[in-house]
Amino acid sequence: MSSSRSTGTTLGQPPKPASCRDVVARFGDLLDGDLERDAYLAVQRHLRQCAPCAAHLAGCQATDHLLRWAFDADGT
Numbered sequence: 001m002s003s004s005r006s007t008g009t010t011l012g013q014p015p016k017p018a019s020c021r022d023v024v025a026r027f028g029d030l031l032d033g034d035l036e037r038d039a040y041l042a043v044q045r046h047l048r049q050c051a052p053c054a055a056h057l058a059g060c061q062a063t064d065h066l067l068r069w070a071f072d073a074d075g076t
Contacts, residue, residue, distance in 0.1 A: 018046040
């Protein structure tokens with residue numbers, strides 16, 4: 001049987017819900033825009049249902065934004 005590593009799906013079966021640990025582990029790739037479509041959709045689905053993960057992501061996004069700004073302002 002074929003399976004998809006990114007969402008834990010098996011052909012013909014609905015995807016398993018992503019755990020908080022799985023979602024948080026993908027935040028770096030999410031922020032960098034490096035998630036494949038299925039993984040991106042699984043993370044977004046989880047974030048719509050999990051306020052703690054959504055809040056954690058918001059903090060990571062703020063930190064990412066500040067770091068990108070600091071390095072851009074520094075010229076490095």
